[in-house]
Amino acid sequence: MAINLDMLAQNDPAALKFIVGTIFHECRHAIQHKAITTMGYKYGSEEQRFIWGVNFAGENYISPETDDYGYYYQAVEFDARNFADSIVESF
Amino acid sequence: MIIIIKYFQLLNDMKRNYNYSLRQVNHTVGKLLFLDNEVKRSFAEWLDKGKEPKIKVANITFQELIIDMEMNPYRAFLFLDWLKKDPKTALKALARPTDVVRHSISVDQLAPDLRERVQAELDRKIEETKISDETEIKVTL
Numbered sequence: 001m002a003i004n005l006d007m008l009a010q011n012d013p014a015a016l017k018f019i020v021g022t023i024f025h026e027c028r029h030a031i032q033h034k035a036i037t038t039m040g041y042k043y044g045s046e047e048q049r050f051i052w053g054v055n056f057a058g059e060n061y062i063s064p065e066t067d068d069y070g071y072y073y074q075a076v077e078f079d080a081r082n083f084a085d086s087i088v089e090s091f
Numbered sequence: 092m093i094i095i096i097k098y099f100q101l102l103n104d105m106k107r108n109y110n111y112s113l114r115q116v117n118h119t120v121g122k123l124l125f126l127d128n129e130v131k132r133s134f135a136e137w138l139d140k141g142k143e144p145k146i147k148v149a150n151i152t153f154q155e156l157i158i159d160m161e162m163n164p165y166r167a168f169l170f171l172d173w174l175k176k177d178p179k180t181a182l183k184a185l186a187r188p189t190d191v192v193r194h195s196i197s198v199d200q201l202a203p204d205l206r207e208r209v210q211a212e213l214d215r216k217i218e219e220t221k222i223s224d225e226t227e228i229k230v231t232l
Contacts, residue, residue: 022188029192039202050212053205056196058213059114064189066115066166067122069173072184076192 001026017088024084032056032076051075094135098226104138109163117222119165124228126168127175134168135230146171149178151185160185 001023007015035043036053043049054060055075062070071077101120105111111119126134129146133153136142144153148171156167173181198210 018188022190026190029190033196036201036205037196041202049202049205050208053196053201053209054212054216056192057198057201057209058216059112059195060213060216061192061195062118063191065163065191066111066118068166068170068181068184068189070118070122071189072180081187 017091020091021084021088024087025080028080028083029076032079048079052079092232094139094230094232096135096138096228096230098222098224100138101228105165109165111165117220119169120222120226121220122169122172123165124226126172130168130172130175131228131230132232133171135228136232137164137168144168148174149182151182 003019003023007019031043032052033056034041035049036056044052052075060074061076062074064071098120101123102113102116105116105119106113123131123134130148133144133146137144146153151171151174153164153167153171156162156170157164160167162170170181170185173184198206198213201209
């Protein structure tokens with residue numbers, strides 16, 4: 001993960017909120033990945049891990065370059081977006 | 092007048108001109124079949140006759156999606172369809188940044204307790220989303 005320091009230097013609350021949200025969003029993807037690939041790291045419910053597993057495996061992940069709707073509503077993006085939004089909104 | 096677009100025409104165009112994988116082609120074709128009628132007509136005229144789409148939905152034109160948002164035409168038509176059906180969410184999504192997971196995971200890379208169930212679901216999904224070679228999109232102009 002890399003942060004554009006010019007954006008950080010703007011000292012703009014909206015930009016800062018955006019950066020923090022993006023960091024939490026990407027961290028959530030890392031947790032999703034770890035939860036479905038790491039033995040013994042049983043984060044989330046069995047159903048949640050199964051849904052993430054199906055989404056990440058076998059070319060099921062939909063990139064926004066193919067279909068914005070499919071990208072927006074797929075399980076791992078929906079979850080990461082809600083996770084990050086819920087944190088940022090509490091600021 | 093009726094325009095009929097065959098699956099192979101779409102497959103060839105998406106693969107050759109937009110570097111789509113078979114999976115992307117089938118996903119996209121599956122959605123093109125259910126486009127909103129106005130979007131579908133514009134799509135058919137673009138593909139079959141090379142007619143520049145003049146369609147505008149929620150104040151957003153096809154050209155803006157292609158030029159400003161750098162979408163390819165297939166993505167732009169799917170997006171216009173979303174804009175027609177749920178403009179509020181589509182516009183919200185357009186304003187958000189997107190990330191892309193570049194590496195899909197093979198079932199063997201999953202934790203052992205997930206593998207069997209995920210594989211069964213993947214097999215089921217492949218069957219469910221299979222596109223027949225005979226698939227065609229019919230549009231009445």
